Amino acid sequence: MSSVLRQQMFDHGEPAYAEVNRDVIKALTTTTWRYWVTLGISAGAGLLFFFAPWIYQIIVGVGAAGMNRNAMWGTYLSNFIFWIGLSHSGTLLSAVLHITQSDWRKSIYRSAEAMTLFSLMTAALFVMVHVGRVWFVHWTFPVPNPMELWPNFRSPLMFDVMAIMTYLTASSVFIYMGSLPDFAAVRDASTGLRRRIYAILCFGWRGTGHEWHTLGWAYTFFAVLVIPLAVSVHSIVSWDFALSTVPGLHQTIFAPYFVCGAIYSGTAGIVTVMWMLRRFMGFGRYIGKLHIDNLSKLLLVLSLIWTYINICEVFTGWYADTSFENEAILYRIKDGPFAWLYWEMIFFCAVVPLLLFSRRIRQNWNVMLVISIVINIGMLTERFVIVASSLPRKFLPDVFGVYFPSLVEISITVGSFAIFTTLFLLFVKIFPAVSIYEVKETLNPLRKRQAPEQEARA
Amino acid sequence: MSKITDKLREYRVDGYYTEFDYHWTMTVDLDRCTGCEACVVACQAENNLPIVGEKRMRQGREMKWIRVERYWDGDYPNARLNFIPMLCQQCDQAPCEIACPVFATYHNQDGLNAQVYNRCIGTRTCAVYCPYEVRFFNWFTYTWDEPLEQQLNPDVTVREKGVMEKCTFCIQRINRAKDAARDEDRRVGDGEAQPACAQACPTDAIVFGDRNDPDSAVSQKMQDPRAYEVLKELNTAPSVIYLKNARAPLHAEKDEGHHREEAAEAHAAAGEPRWADSGKAAS
Amino acid sequence: MVSRRDVFKFAGAGGVGVGAGLLLGEVNQRPLETLLSTHIPPEDFSPGLDTWYNTLCRMCPAGCGISVKVREGRARKIEGNAAHPVNRGGTCALGQASLNALYNPDRLRSPMRADGEGGFVPAPWDEAFEELVSRLNALEEFAMGRQAWVLTGGALSSGEEALSRFASALNARVLRLALDTTAAERAAAKAMYGFEGLPHYDIANADVIVSFGADFLGSWRSPIAYAKAYGDFRQGGQGGRGYLAQVEPRMSLTGANADEWLAAKPGAEGALALALAAELLRRGYGDAATSAWNGLSGAMSLEEAARHADVPAARVEALAGRLAAAKAPLALGGGAAGAGSNGTQALTAVAALNRVLGAAGGTVRPNLAHATAYSGLRDIEDFAAQAASGDVPMVILAGVDPVHDLPESLGIRKALERADFVVSLDSFLNDSASLADWVLATDNFLETWGDDISSPGAGMLTATLQQPVQKRLHDTLSVTDIILKLATRLGGAAAEALPHEDAQAFTRSEWEAAWESMGVSGDFNARFRRAQQDGVWAAALAEGMADELSPEAAAPQPPPAAEFAGGEAEYPFVFHPYATQGFREGVGANLPWMQELPDPLTSVAYGSWAEVNPATARELGLRTGDLVELESPAGKVSVPVVEYPGVRPDVVAMPLGHGHRANGRYARGRGANAASLLAAQSDSATGTLAWAATRVALRALGKRGRLIRTSGVSRTLGRQILGPDGEH
Structure with a gap:
């Protein structure tokens, strides 16, 4: 890695090896009252806004939500897709960048992967919130049973269950494996109970050459495995929609559309999380200009692809020239009650990111925070608009209706962010949020005992 | 290996059955249908459909396994209203059947699109996939004001919250007729099994029977040149065949922009919830 | 070929012969609701097996024959009686929903006495009869020419016959009330x-x-x-x-x-x-x-x-x-x-x-049937006038709700308020019954005996027999039972005219007399049992029995121009009230299945509405769902509008049967009563109520009404839902 790049990676100058250990482990061990307050608020909000209404909904029935005869799916499903989408960048980006040996990934990938994990978990929660009889949700798993009743493998929802479980497993293993040396580092730096816990967590990592070699091999293997998974997961999620006959959902472009949108929103999510880590966890030193600039460029490219696909979608609807498709598109972008949301989404996700052509904006963390949040609001709306503008108006005009989310749904949507935040707050106190050993790999080789630049890349 | 491929091939047959024991089919003669909705109430009575109440109706959560849709043609004074009863089409290539992750809905040996309430976990995917929108979800556990529950049909279950339900072609009546026929070692005769809607229909617009029997009334009706399937373009192979209303078309000259106008008119009301009610509505 | 309906019939025939007899023995007992009741089941009671009874539908005057599926001692489902010459197996939505009336949570479960503060308290039958008998005896002694009034409907049934005999024994005047008087x-x-x-x-x-x-x-x-x-x-x-x-x-x-x-x-x-x-x-x-x-x-x-x-x-x-x-x-x-x-x-x-x-x-x-002579406006006005001058000592309402069903302008509400004593024989505390001093809870038609002369077609005479299909749910009696019991207790002319024990005995005696007069021979019991099984007795009319139209007819006079109550300037729209199949003049309002059934034409459920032409609505700046006030010379109501392409721009149409002030939880306060707008106009030739001769003014109230419609967009948008284009 060139020194110029290195300079951009670390805002306040390159840290020493020991400093890396100290900084990262300090974030684990020293906890201010602010952290506890934040954790308390966020966990409380999760309970109040997510679990309380959910329990109410379980008691009275899904009718507590605003869905009706026409719109059998609502915000629960659109949020599910949003959270799956948000999960997309972490692991995928980490894996892609690992394989392409982009060193700048090393200080951000751990948190990004954590984001993947937690948004997947939040998404899985939404599946349970969505279904009518959550107490039977295990029937979606192929659990052997005396009735020989199996799940329906033709069902896109079944694909979903499989894809998400696989992705969740692979992502968990991926992040855990990458954290092993760091757990060991924490173990070495601590005493008492913490030491014993991390001793178990790190599987007795000793740092021998053989261990490093095996880790490197296994890590690369998982990186290769995770990439197609990430693409397949959101393709499969898109098939929940595309395999239906519903005008506005039944579209061949949906798989790339969803994958692109997912990575887009996930990348924006990473930017947001990075800003938080810099601001609140003191990782400003490790997450620098290079990261934000690269992420922003990625965002820009994704935004352009996303815009293109949106144009395709509308074009296809118009070109189909059937009442079904035409009405669905018109209702979505012009006549429906959520047309303004469609244009909001276009503005947020297609117009605003054009600012990223400017390097000054790309490298301004605060502006990027705003843009990243705006993009994710747009993406949240995108999923909502797709569901809420298609389902109430399918084929038979006599049953056309409208759908508005109820208070319970809105509350649960808000609560899901609290859940995600809570999980993330817990994560930063358990996992070293920045990869210690990999950051060290990028440090100035002159400070190492014997490490030419080529070896650092290897 | 060949065993496995055979098995796979078998698996791929649409609906798993290449041939149905009975192929229950319904024809609805729109020329006879007057839109009186006797079928709707007959169905409600037979199948223990809940009384959802005014509030739930306003929320768009009515439960009517069969409904009468209405479509206007033209404008005053040359206006005309058309009716079409809409119920589960018991599609042989049903979009809903692929949707269910737990096989709560499947195709049975009689060509019926069966719904297993016990197995349903309420993902509602089937209803989203259904182009005819004839699947109904139990948003709540509905109750009956005592003693209305004494009317409930003991042959039909009462569904709980979180379960999808829909028209069954009155499978309890079909099974009863099949049982009776089996006892006498014969096939079910034409007209022995009648769903509640067909039995109530005062104009005999609804005819029900076995398509596998070429002499059945329903097979005869299907030969009518007026026969058509709703949303045929979706290739769902429905088991409900409509006979087109034979009224002369209202407008001999239908101008090009007509549909657009209709659509614009339709959209004019789009921003409005269909239950035109605001919180501050006067009672 | 044996159809399912035939199967029903035979199944029913088996059950009726025995089942009816068993039920009859028990009709006058209090309902039994114990676990033991199925321990020693009646003979017609096999758990899991249907029993079918043929009887008569009394939801509207048409007189269709129905087959009722009874399971575990409860009526579960109404089907049309396939052997009945009127409906030939068909049923309507209202008939199907009659079970809602039987099991209605708001049905009266025992006689009710007004507590003087606008409420009602349950009271035993004996008290009710004692009060009525003493009132009627007092009437005989101290009436001084003042007559009691009996307000009833117009069925051609033995129940009406019993009522008529009772009324004439009391020297009471009878008003036969209906909005559409034929x-x-x-x-x-x-x-x-x-x-x-x-x-x-x-x-x-x-x-x-x-x-x-x-x-x-x-x-x-x-x-x-x-x-x-x-x-x-x-x-x-x-x-x-x-x-x-x-x-x-x-x-x-x-x-x-x-x-x-x-x-x-x-x-x-x-x-x-x-x-x-x-x-x-x-x-x-x-x-x-x-x-x-x-x-x-x-x-x-x-x-x-x-x-x-x-x-x-x-x-x-x-x-x-x-x-x-x-x-x-x-x-x-x-x-x-x-x-x-x-x-x-x-x-x-x-x-x-x-x-x-x-x-x-x-x-x-x-054809012979359904030629009831309903009361004209003169009679109703007479009733109102006598009540106003305090000359109505007693009113018996026999299953009618004129306060709701007939125009307010006829003054029936006021008359009932002014009458000395009002007793209503009804299943529900409806708008009229809630003005009564006593409300005697009556049976549902599925719990009691009766009959009707239906109108099956030319050259045929049809009598439909009504029989109980299940035990009484509540402590109720039929109108005929009440009349007969009253007659017995009163003694004198009434007891002489009506010596029968109960509705069943009376119905049987009526049928016996009718058959005798027609010269129908054979064993009465066997024939009557047969009628019970079939639910109907039909016979071809003898030659020359009113089956000929007169060859002569005077030239008709050109109809005069129609006159309407209310000036055109003040009331620019002609008001067009209409009856729907589900609600008729009000009978369907307390049936939840009817309330929940979308109107066939407008898809409105739960409530009423006013139909205006879309052009008129545009002119007045109204949209579907906007609340308007309709005002006629007789009254005003507020109701949401529906833009309806099938109504003239100078007409406002509104369904009848909604807008009850009482009548149970499903009916009360839902919609507005179209009849309350009608002026007391009369048909110039017959003097009966002209219910389509009122003008109204329409005023937007500037707010949205409560309107539930199940139809989203009632246009096909070019989609070939009603069949492929171009083929006929």
């Missing part, structure tokens, strides 16, 4: 066909029908019988596919199914019918009677009549051409067309058209 149609039939009663119309075998306001598929006369016939008229009938033209200011269910809808101006239907008759006379049609009519010189020309009725002359001419070419034409008149100030003349004109077309004696035949 008086105009009977007068027209008398004038043009020369017989008393209502004609039978052979819709099935007609090839061209022109209907002036008669919603025979919706609520007019015997909708299921006509719907059965209509099915054949459309498909599979003798003359190929029939052609139906509907002439009415607001498209009814029949209008929606018609091949052609002519939005004639209210009150102009008669002139149009007469003009058609004159035109056809000119073309050489007519029978012996019409030759003396001088070509109906007083009638308008087709063009004039079309202009008068505000319909395109070309279409009227085309219609005349169709009628002229028809093999079996038929003209129907009814509904609002016969309920204007010129209603009788209008329907007479329609009947004249039938004569000209040669339909009289062909597609129009006489």
Whole structure:
């Protein structure tokens, strides 16, 4: 890695090896009252806004939500897709960048992967919130049973269950494996109970050459495995929609559309999380200009692809020239009650990111925070608009209706962010949020005992 | 290996059955249908459909396994209203059947699109996939004001919250007729099994029977040149065949922009919830 | 071939013979609700097996035969009695929903006594009878010429017969009340066909029908019988596919199914019918009677009549051409067309058209049933006046709710408030019953005995037997039971006239007497049991028994211009109330299945609405769902509007039967009562209520109303839902 790049990676100058250990482990061990307050608020909000209404909904029935005869799916499903989408960048980006040996990934990938994990978990929660009889949700798993009743493998929802479980497993293993040396580092730096816990967590990592070699091999293997998974997961999620006959959902472009949108929103999510880590966890030193600039460029490219696909979608609807498709598109972008949301989404996700052509904006963390949040609001709306503008108006005009989310749904949507935040707050106190050993790999080789630049890349 | 491929091939047959024991089919003669909705109430009575109440109706959560849709043609004074009863089409290539992750809905040996309430976990995917929108979800556990529950049909279950339900072609009546026929070692005769809607229909617009029997009334009706399937373009192979209303078309000259106008008119009301009610509505 | 319906019948036959007997022994006992009741089950009770009883539907006056599925001692489902000549197995939505009345949570479970503070308290039957008997005895002694009044409906049944005998024994006056009194149609039939009663119309075998306001598929006369016939008229009938033209200011269910809808101006239907008759006379049609009519010189020309009725002359001419070419034409008149100030003349004109077309004696035949003479406005006004002067000592309401069903302007509410003592015999605490001093809880029709002379068609006499299909749910008695018990306790003339023990005994004795008078021989018990099994007894009429139309008929007079209550300047819209199949004049309002059933034409559920033409709505700045106030000279209501393309721009239509002030949780406070807007206009010829002769003003209230519609967009948007384009 060139020194110029290195300079951009670390805002306040390159840290020493020991400093890396100290900084990262300090974030684990020293906890201010602010952290506890934040954790308390966020966990409380999760309970109040997510679990309380959910329990109410379980008691009275899904009718507590605003869905009706026409719109059998609502915000629960659109949020599910949003959270799956948000999960997309972490692991995928980490894996892609690992394989392409982009060193700048090393200080951000751990948190990004954590984001993947937690948004997947939040998404899985939404599946349970969505279904009518959550107490039977295990029937979606192929659990052997005396009735020989199996799940329906033709069902896109079944694909979903499989894809998400696989992705969740692979992502968990991926992040855990990458954290092993760091757990060991924490173990070495601590005493008492913490030491014993991390001793178990790190599987007795000793740092021998053989261990490093095996880790490197296994890590690369998982990186290769995770990439197609990430693409397949959101393709499969898109098939929940595309395999239906519903005008506005039944579209061949949906798989790339969803994958692109997912990575887009996930990348924006990473930017947001990075800003938080810099601001609140003191990782400003490790997450620098290079990261934000690269992420922003990625965002820009994704935004352009996303815009293109949106144009395709509308074009296809118009070109189909059937009442079904035409009405669905018109209702979505012009006549429906959520047309303004469609244009909001276009503005947020297609117009605003054009600012990223400017390097000054790309490298301004605060502006990027705003843009990243705006993009994710747009993406949240995108999923909502797709569901809420298609389902109430399918084929038979006599049953056309409208759908508005109820208070319970809105509350649960808000609560899901609290859940995600809570999980993330817990994560930063358990996992070293920045990869210690990999950051060290990028440090100035002159400070190492014997490490030419080529070896650092290897 | 060949065993496995055979098995796979078998698996791929649409609906798993290449041939149905009975192929229950319904024809609805729109020329006879007057839109009186006797079928709707007959169905409600037979199948223990809940009384959802005014509030739930306003929320768009009515439960009517069969409904009468209405479509206007033209404008005053040359206006005309058309009716079409809409119920589960018991599609042989049903979009809903692929949707269910737990096989709560499947195709049975009689060509019926069966719904297993016990197995349903309420993902509602089937209803989203259904182009005819004839699947109904139990948003709540509905109750009956005592003693209305004494009317409930003991042959039909009462569904709980979180379960999808829909028209069954009155499978309890079909099974009863099949049982009776089996006892006498014969096939079910034409007209022995009648769903509640067909039995109530005062104009005999609804005819029900076995398509596998070429002499059945329903097979005869299907030969009518007026026969058509709703949303045929979706290739769902429905088991409900409509006979087109034979009224002369209202407008001999239908101008090009007509549909657009209709659509614009339709959209004019789009921003409005269909239950035109605001919180501050006067009672 | 054995149809399922036949199977039902046989199954029912098996059950009835024994089952009915068992039930009868128990009808007068308190309902038994213990676990033991199925421990030693009655003979007709096999868990898991249906028992079918044939009986009579009493939800509307049509008198359809029904088969009731009874399981575990409870009525579960209503089916049409396939062997019944009226409905031939068909049922309507209201009939299906009659179970809601039986099991209604708001049904009265015992007699109720007014507590003097607007409420009611349950009371035992004995107390009720004692009070009534003492009141009636006092009436006999101290009435000083003041008469009691009995307010009832108009069924041709033994129940009504018992009531009539009771009333005459008490020297009480009887008011037979209905909004649609059939008086105009009977007068027209008398004038043009020369017989008393209502004609039978052979819709099935007609090839061209022109209907002036008669919603025979919706609520007019015997909708299921006509719907059965209509099915054949459309498909599979003798003359190929029939052609139906509907002439009415607001498209009814029949209008929606018609091949052609002519939005004639209210009150102009008669002139149009007469003009058609004159035109056809000119073309050489007519029978012996019409030759003396001088070509109906007083009638308008087709063009004039079309202009008068505000319909395109070309279409009227085309219609005349169709009628002229028809093999079996038929003209129907009814509904609002016969309920204007010129209603009788209008329907007479329609009947004249039938004569000209040669339909009289062909597609129009006489029949005996349903010729109840309802009370005219004079009688009702007399009642109101006597009550106002304090001369009504007692009112017996026998299962009618005139306070809701009839116009407020007739003053029945005030009369009931002023009467000394009011007793209502009803299943519900409805608008009228809630003004009573006593409400005697009556049986549902599925719990008791009775009968009805139905109207099956020409040349046939049909009596439908009503029998209990299950034990009483509550501590109730039928109207007939109450009358009989009262008569017994009163003694004297009443006990002499009505010596029977209960409704069953009375019904049996009526049937025995009727059969005897008709010379029907054979074992009565066997025959009656047979009638119980079949649910109906039908016989062909003997030769010459009123099956002939009079060959003579005087030329009809041109209908005078229709008069409306309210000036056109002040009240710019003609008010068009109409009955729907589900609600009729109010009977369906307390049935939750009916409330929840979307209106066939507008898809509105739970509540009422006013229909305005979309152009009118645009002009007034109204959208569907906006609340408006309708004001007539007689009253005002506020109701949400529905833009309805099937109503004339100068007409506002509104369904009857909604807007109850009481009548249980499902009915109370839902919608507005259209009848409350009606002025006390009368049909100039018969003096009965002209319920379609009121004008209203419409004022936007600037807020949204409560309106639930199940239809989203009622246009096909070019989608081929109703069949592929271009093939017919």
